[in-house]
Amino acid sequence: MRPLRVGIVCPYSFDAPGGVQFHVRDLAEALRAGGHEVSVLAPADEDTEVPDVVTPAGRAVPVRYNGSVARLAFGPRAAARVRRWIDAGRFDVLHLHEPMTPSLSMLALWVADGPVVATFHTSQVRSRALQIAHPLLRQSLEKISARIAVSEDARRTLIDHLGGDAVVVPNGVYVDHFDVPPAPRWQGTPAAPTVAFLGRLDEPRKGLQVLAAAAPRILAEVPGTRFLVAGRGDEGRAEAEAALGEHASSFEWLGGVSDADKATLLASADLYVAPQTGGESFGIVLVEAMSAGTGVVASDLGAFRRVLDDGTAGRLFRTGDAEDLAATVLAALADPAGTEERRERARRFVRTFDWSEVTERVLAVYEMALAASEALGDGAVHEDLLAGRPPWLLGRGPRTRGGVDR
């Protein structure tokens, strides 16, 4: 495939990195490594340190949207920046992430025309605001030539809420980055095995309280068990400690950890527990744990079940059920051979999520979007002159030709 010029738009700010931002950053790197030219447009303050592929699109404003606070960029100034970036980039393909989030991706879809690929990440609940705005967004949505969902669950959400279909291309992980030596301080022994948890402590759906409720039962059988908890959120910690009472000493609170420490923690612990109670569309941490070679115990959410190859690459327990979680963890600890077998299967299965594989699939989607537009002689990405929109909404910024604007 010839080298492409790819423009990627990320709706969330790099000031506060999260799943989508990491995905965008890694995808951009993987595409670059494959010889393609990539530019990423994302909200970020001028003084925020961003990966060098990222073009900062100015400050993101924290706004309450659909039940949580997100840092988004919008308004005529943002629209003008998007337009200048598209003008200057002369992209073959435009790849928008979460185009239904009211931020840069939505603006880019409004401004541009040509081969447009969109990736839907969340399985978010239906937003009434989106329904109200739907007639306005419909024409934009129709410009998308290829839609990607990151999981079967994200695809279902998309079908239910927006109609239409999408192809599933999973999130990527650099599998080999998790092949690190274990650290003795986090390694378990048969008498004192280590069980790791990762995620925000004060977000109930991450399930720390389910683990805390299961811990006494686990400790009754294996008194030496150490629970290594990585993540921020003091309220969650306090609540868990209150629930644990005398057992609190078996929990070690590691706070927020760096990427390197996360890999080491996963490579060292005997088990990784994912007790999430819902709202997960993919389960990237499970893939990371599998890459690191940890045994995985996860709630049986649809997304987790699929990432664990229907439970053959890890153990599943009934979502939210602390009793069942305790029983499953004890079963895993009592059966090292079975855990090892699952680990082995996980190591092979996890290759499907490696960036090398995922990038190939994304490129195949680009190729189809391009093939369709070339079949009609419509060229690369350009400004959409047909969309009926008043010029003042696009901001006043100087309109430049020839890509000199930066």
Next chain:
Amino acid sequence: MSWSWSETALVVVVLVGLALWLGWVTASRLDRLHRKVVASRHALQAQLDRRGRVSVDLASAGLLDPASAVLLADAALAALDVPDRTADPRPSEAFSLRGLPPERERAESALSMTLRSVLEDPDEVAELRVTEVGDDLLGDLYSAWYRAQLARRFHNEAVAQARRARRPRVVRWLRLAGRAPLPRTVELDDQMPAGLERA
């Protein structure tokens, strides 16, 4: 209250203008959707053609047993030989919105079935991949097949959008879609053999 002649005329002019503008907006939206349908069908057809050609190559490469080779060649040629658009002799064939001819869909489904039975056993597929020629051919086949699956999904998506846009009664009464036939989805069996998907 009674309107003067000039007031009535003004209202009529405004209403007519508004109607014309709405009509123009809708017509250009339909035009865009129709172009998308045609374009995505071209992309799909190109990948199906490619899959057919690779299948012929695979059948003639001497890597399969003779019975499989004959069956595969037969199915692949049948798919490639379907005349592009028997039902529609008009020169506008390239811009037709009606998907693929039913006989092409049947032939492609049959080719999928034949390929699935030929490449049914993952171990045999792994053995085919040992030779360089086999590996190249199967790599090509996978690539074309996967892209055909993608292209078909994107095409059917475009068709659904176009049909939805043409559903309102006003659009039909005012013939805003012009003489374009109602777009049709492409329905065929394109499930890949388990052994072909790279492990």
